Amino acid sequence: MGNATGKTTTVTLLNGAGPKEQASFLAGADLSVLVPCYNEASTLEAILRKVRSALPLAELIVVDDGSTDGSLTIAQSIMAELDINVYSQANAGKGAAVRTALQQASRKWIIIQDADLEYEPADIVPMLQTLQDDPQREVVYGSRYWEGGRG
Numbered sequence: 007m008g009n010a011t012g013k014t015t016t017v018t019l020l021n022g023a024g025p026k027e028q029a030s031f032l033a034g035a036d037l038s039v040l041v042p043c044y045n046e047a048s049t050l051e052a053i054l055r056k057v058r059s060a061l062p063l064a065e066l067i068v069v070d071d072g073s074t075d076g077s078l079t080i081a082q083s084i085m086a087e088l089d090i091n092v093y094s095q096a097n098a099g100k101g102a103a104v105r106t107a108l109q110q111a112s113r114k115w116i117i118i119q120d121a122d123l124e125y126e127p128a129d130i131v132p133m134l135q136t137l138q139d140d141p142q143r144e145v146v147y148g149s150r151y152w153e154g155g156r157g
Contacts, residue, residue, distance in 0.1 A: 028138065030063060031134060031137075031138055032131055032134050032135065032138065033061060033062050033063040033064070034060075034061030034062065034063045034064025034065075034130075034134070035063040035064075035113075036113050036114040036115050037061060037063075037064040037065065037113050037114075037115045037116070037117060037130075037134065038064070038065040038067060038107075038111035038112065038113040038115070038116045038117075039057055039061060039064045039065065039066050039067065039117055039119050039127075039130075040067050040069070040104060040107035040108065040111065040116060040117070040118045040119065041053070041054065041057070041066065041067065041068045041069070041107070041118075041119050041120075041121050042069050042071060042100050042103035042104050042107065042118070042120070042121070043068055043069065043070045043071060043073060043077050043078075043081065043103070043121040044070070044071040044072065044073055044077070044097065044100065044103070045073045045074060045075045045077060046073070046075075046077050046121035046122055047073070047075040047076045047077045047080055049121060049122050049123045050068075050077050050080050050081060050121050051080050051084060052123060053119065053120075053121050053122070053123050053127070054066065054068070054081070054084060054088055054090060054121075055084075055088065056123075056126070056127045056128070057119055057127040058088045058089070058090075059127075060127040060128045060130060060131060061127065061130060061131070064113075065091070065111065065112060065113050066088065066089065066090040066091065067090075067091045067093070067107045067110050067111060068081045068085075068090055068091070068092045068093070068107075068121075069093045069094070069095065069103040069104075069106045069107045070092070070093070070094040070095070070103075071095060071097050071098060071099065071100065071102065071103040072094075072095065072096050072097030072098070077121075078092070078094050091110060093106055093107070093110065104118060115134075115137065117130055117133070124150075125148075125150065129148060129150075130148075133146045133148055
């Protein structure tokens with residue numbers, strides 16, 4: 007699997023679960039993806055399609071934070087096709103949009119995906135692999151700058 011840096015990531019299935027359960031987990035079955043959005047009309051559809059492609063079973067929650075560029079309309083136009091939950095609120099900042107999304111999230115694990123294509127959604131899968139490899143973990147952090155591997 008390629009990531010934003012062009013490197014290939016190999017995902018192995020571990021931890022005693024059956025292949026179907028492992029594949030389901032890595033497809034985002036236990037994951038809520040929160041997408042706060044403010045004036046991201048130029049990138050919103052592309053990022054949502056990338057998230058859905060990388061994580062076909064994840065719960066996707068978009069919170070439009072009072073956009074004035076048509077972002078909300080874009081999200082609403084593809085919500086049925088991509089199985090996205092879309093919410094809107096008056097502009098109150100990214101933190102407020104994240105809090106609104108958190109109130110709607112229903113899965114065990116949560117990740118915030120910015121709507122501007124800065125982060126590659128496919129990079130979430132190795133983070134899920136880390137959780138699957140060690141069920142005692144309570145949190146996994148990612149960094150686009152760290153190339154030291156997993157830890």
